[in-house]
Amino acid sequence: MKKLMILALALCGMLFMAGCGDGVDESKTxxxxxxxxxxMSVADIEAMAAKYQKAIAEKAAELEVEVKKLxxxxxxxxxxxxxxxxxxxxxxLKTSLEKLKANLDAYLAGMxx
Numbered sequence: 001m002k003k004l005m006i007l008a009l010a011l012c013g014m015l016f017m018a019g020c021g022d023g024v025d026e027s028k029t030x031x032x033x034x035x036x037x038x039x040m041s042v043a044d045i046e047a048m049a050a051k052y053q054k055a056i057a058e059k060a061a062e063l064e065v066e067v068k069k070l071x072x073x074x075x076x077x078x079x080x081x082x083x084x085x086x087x088x089x090x091x092x093l094k095t096s097l098e099k100l101k102a103n104l105d106a107y108l109a110g111m112x113x
Contacts, residue, residue, distance in 0.1 A: 025103075030105065030106035034110055046111065048107050052107065053104065059093055059096055059097050063094065063097065070090065
């Protein structure tokens with residue numbers, strides 16, 4: 001069971017890294033993006049915005065799955081380790097979504113200029 005769990009976590013990690021390889025960088029701040037946008041063409045900004053929209057949709061779907069898993073845990077087990085782990089994953093996904101949305105907004109604001 002332990003080996004299966006490690007394998008599942010490794011697979012999730014690989015899938016997460018594959019999803020982030022689209023040129024979407026959560027470590028950038030909206031201010032950094034705004035300064036980069038000044039030197040980008042409209043087509044490049046649109047392409048980056050599309051990548052961010054795709055990443056946001058993927059994260060939202062992943063968040064929905066985690067929320068459903070948490071909802072499926074019986075109320076008597078909501079304080080257990082599995083529920084705590086799921087809540088941690090949900091918090092991380094929410095933080096990631098907020099960063100992605102802020103960066104997308106920075107690209108869209110740059111495109112309006």
